[in-house]
Amino acid sequence: MKKEWIALWAVIAIVVLTGGGVLIWWLARSPETSKGYGDIKQHAAFVPIRDVGEMFYWYYPTTETSYPRPLIVWLHGVTDVPPSLAANIGAFGPYDRHLNRRNDSWVEDYNLLFIDAPLGTGFSRLVNRGPHRPTSSQSNAEHLALTLKAFFEDHEELSEVPVYVIGQGHGGQLAAALAVRLQQDDTAHIAKNLKGIGLGNPVIDPRLTLTKMSFYLKQLAYINHGFTFTDFFPIWLEEALEAVQPGAGFDFYAQIGELVNEDGATDINLRNVIDKATRVSPETSTGLSGNQKQLRVLAQPDEELVAFMNEEVAAALGVSGNYDEGRQEVVDNFKNSYLNSAVPLVEEILQNTKLTVTIYNGNLDAISSTPGQLEWVNSLKWDGQEEFLNSRRNQVYVNDILEGSVRETDRLKFYWVNAAGQSVPVDSPVAMRRILQSIAGY
Template sequence: MSKKIIITLVTLGVILGASLGVLIWWLLRADELYETIRLEGKGIGDVEYTAAYTRISDQGNMFWWFYPTLSASPTSRPVLMWLHGATGTPPSFLANFGMFGPYDNNINRRNDSWVNDYNLLFVDAPLGTGFSSIVSNNTDDFPDIEQNVEHLLRTLQSFYSLHEEYNNSPIYICGQGDGSQLALSLAIRLSEEKDISGNFKGVILGNPIVSPALVLTKLGFYLEELGYIDEKGRAAIKNLSNTITDLVSSEEYESAFNHFISLGSFINENAGAVAVNLDHIVEKMTRLPNQDYFGEMSYIESEFNMKNNMNDFMDNVVAPALGIEDSVKYDGRRDDAIHAFKKTYMKPNVDKVEHILKNTNLSISIYNGNLDAVSNTPGQLEWINHLEWSGQSDFMNKTRETLIFNNIIEGYFRESERLSFYWINVAGLLVPYDNSIGIRRVLNRIVN
């Protein structure tokens, strides 16, 4: 054998050996990406559940809470994975105790809970919100939306590792408000992954933050038609809208976000609309300054008959019952999480909706409460009615029909095979709370 051939074989051996070493390292590293920690405490109520952390290596702990449905054959029923996003109240409280979990915020059994018909998977995301904690103390280290999507993928793997029986159950990713941004990105990543279990069916978006600057262009029209402002107020809102639109066009998303979250104070102080709660336009308010994002928390506090505020309830009642350590403070780093999302929050996500419609077989279902000014319905239809994909003409040609239950009109709908939109009456941002009957009819149409 020639010296040249020997050298070549030795070189190939070294390369193959190194490659094998890298492969073994990668496989070992994959197992280290996350760890599932099942929480064991005294428990809450008598409804079966799993509460757990998905520990993301060197990042933090993603909290999730799963309730198997009480209906017959649970694994044949859909799993609804519920996300609220950075500015929204965490699902472990709002969706769970506030709107449709097995128990209300006084730990009383809820007779019309969605657990009667669906498997519920509440995930506190992004890291730093709810019970989901982060390792770093540095605000600049907080993960952005795409990094949180990777964490959510690991969380799903973690969920299926404990509940293999749901591997083939239908699953829908649900995003409320700016949770829709996580839901859309997660849907795209999940459709690309072949090693994560689940019979992925579609995305359900509630009052979504998809193209916030575009939706804002209809806010002045919306408020003037309702009589909250006059023509001067509409002109003032138009100026703010133009400023935000220009910032988004220039990709100055963080500055656009800072203007966007000033909507509540701007409208009440500069547009002549005294005491308007943008999340629920008919709620009566005082003229005290609102420190809340768009009025969601003030609405929750006014509606829910709670003995303590949300954080006290979750820290002092729920955390001990689940076996969560005292060092974890509920929603303790929300502001840091929001800071990490400022860079992309105002960036339009219409392209992600179109990507799903063009490149997958998933359905996209959108519902919107008619009393939500931030995600006002005329503004939502501005981007929905101009989506570019092969089924758009079919969607637009469908007749809008009436959503009726017990002779009461709960809303309206336009449905095509892949895209559906639901107008929900007498509801603001919190549609499942404001119109529980209407949203249950909508869910029944979506999953069946």
């Protein structure tokens, strides 16, 4: 008992001298949590980012114990529901929101690490609004690197497993920035184990990708032929950016769902065009047609899901805070950088590292349409580009069903995914499994 009191007073003394930061660090990096969402082994924790806030991660070791399996690090980003909710509970984590155990969870084959990034999204907390707050994919990559460093220090059993970082939507830009950051300065000490990245319907060059939105929607007969708003949208966006108004350009971009639906004859969910919204009557309309929760580019959890994360998940994990409460502030912080091209990051990875890059795109996503994605993919500058462009495009069958097609070389792969919108894991889990096997080799 005397030794325990001495240790306690030592900790208190350190806290007094450091203003509490060390104690927060020690508590956040406790190797195990006593609570969990469901009975499966898991570890949820906060990693303090000095002078900024706390990054939240949620880790599940694979249930496959016969031999080591890769670690999948999953990211979303600024304009999507955080991975702790959307990817984990909503898609391929071990439990759904009703605590039913999934029989097709990825945890059966992979170690899974979900990180709510940037700070201020999901359970991650943005505390200091000063100059160190994340405002770009590059500054966010610094925070992710520190998070991974703390994670691997707590999970030394993973020190030799292959690591793959996969980002969906804007998370694809975060994944590319993180991969470059780790190669340049491996704060997390995982560069030797990082084998590749996956980019799912990624926001890599949104300005270039949007130049094909009009063509895409016209070919599907969602809007009429002839000049429409969607033809001029990329031009107006460029004019805003050339006038050094990137924030205004982002605001314009964020309203694209409402604006396109005002322009056309059909209400469209631009994240998945087969999922039509319901037109409201003229008497009750506010001037914006359709289900606005589906039509906005910025996807946030609704009040019911926020309450679920605050009341059930937070209590199960033993964490506090108001879920996703900092989202609008994060969006404001990223407005000036969101529309910047991340193509140089992808080219840096392909040209100057040995990492693989796997891009997959659901063909029902109008914002990041496949024709638009191919505008930048087919123009990448690296030594293997000619081989990639000359490679054969092969069909992908799973259980005799055509799930899409792929063009691939050893370093770069591009998957066309049939009957899927922005979230391929949700819309086409069978195709996603095949893509995962291609990325991670399992």
